[in-house]
Amino acid sequence: MIKHSRHSILTRIRDAEMLAHRTPHSVKLLAVSKQQSIEAIAALYEQGQRLFGENYLQEALEKQTALNHLDIEWHFIGHIQRNKTKPIAEHFSWVQSVSNELIAKRLNDAHPLNLPPLNICIEVNLDNEPQKSGVSLTNLPTLAHFIQSQPRLHLRGLMAIPQANTSPQLAFQKLKTAFDTLNNQGFLLDTLSMGMSADFELAIQEGSTMVRLGTALFSK
Numbered sequence: 429m430i431k432h433s434r435h436s437i438l439t440r441i442r443d444a445e446m447l448a449h450r451t452p453h454s455v456k457l458l459a460v461s462k463q464q465s466i467e468a469i470a471a472l473y474e475q476g477q478r479l480f481g482e483n484y485l486q487e488a489l490e491k492q493t494a495l496n497h498l499d500i501e502w503h504f505i506g507h508i509q510r511n512k513t514k515p516i517a518e519h520f521s522w523v524q525s526v527s528n529e530l531i532a533k534r535l536n537d538a539h540p541l542n543l544p545p546l547n548i549c550i551e552v553n554l555d556n557e558p559q560k561s562g563v564s565l566t567n568l569p570t571l572a573h574f575i576q577s578q579p580r581l582h583l584r585g586l587m588a589i590p591q592a593n594t595s596p597q598l599a600f601q602k603l604k605t606a607f608d609t610l611n612n613q614g615f616l617l618d619t620l621s622m623g624m625s626a627d628f629e630l631a632i633q634e635g636s637t638m639v640r641l642g643t644a645l646f647s648k
């Protein structure tokens with residue numbers, strides 16, 4: 429049941445916070461609802477979930493229309509096509525998968541003036557995997573400065589998906605180091621988005637402030 433599932437996940441998050449000597453409730457839970465039904469999202473909302481992440485624009489827009497009456501904070505976490513930046517900038521309050529200046533500029537220019545600034549996480553490609561999106565650690569500072577200069581964007585932090593088939597711990601440590609380095613240079617980042625169903629407790633141990641869970645939350 430979804431109810432039991434969310435409750436037990438929250439307990440695991442709190443336990444991981446405690447073990448890592450993190451402030452209680454400092455880690456946010458993003459429910460990744462790609463390929464989940466409108467009913468499943470509504471049921472999780474009923475249990476108190478407010479942050480939802482979607483990967484595919486068309487699918488997300490349909491869900492948003494159907495769930496328009498609910499107070500959901502929508503995060504876009506999927507690959508961003510250049511010609512989709514306008515609807516993304518209009519219909520989401522967070523975009524966690526920004527990896528180049530062109531996309532950032534287009535999101536800025538399309539974000540409606542009557543809305544608060546669009547919250548941005550930069551997606552980092554930690555191991556320079558060619559098939560994966562995300563900025564390299566080398567190019568990260570330049571992109572961070574660019575996003576910071578955009579008036580309708582609010583740079584909140586970093587996001588990464590660790591390389592498959594390797595220990596995620598080193599990846600989490602690399603992302604945390606990059607996060608701390610930027611903050612030591614004067615950025616005010618508060619969001620380190622790392623950890624998925626298989627490894628979120630480890631991610632919390634390594635400093636995650638937002639875990640993105642799909643299968644662990646929605647299964648059964």
Ligand SMILES: *Cc1c(COP(=O)(O)O)cnc(C)c1O
Nearest residue numbers: 460505624625640641642643644
């Ligand atoms: C699908 C997805 C997740 C959730 O993955 P699970 O393993 O199902 O928890 C998290 N982040 C991103 C970017 C995703 O695409």
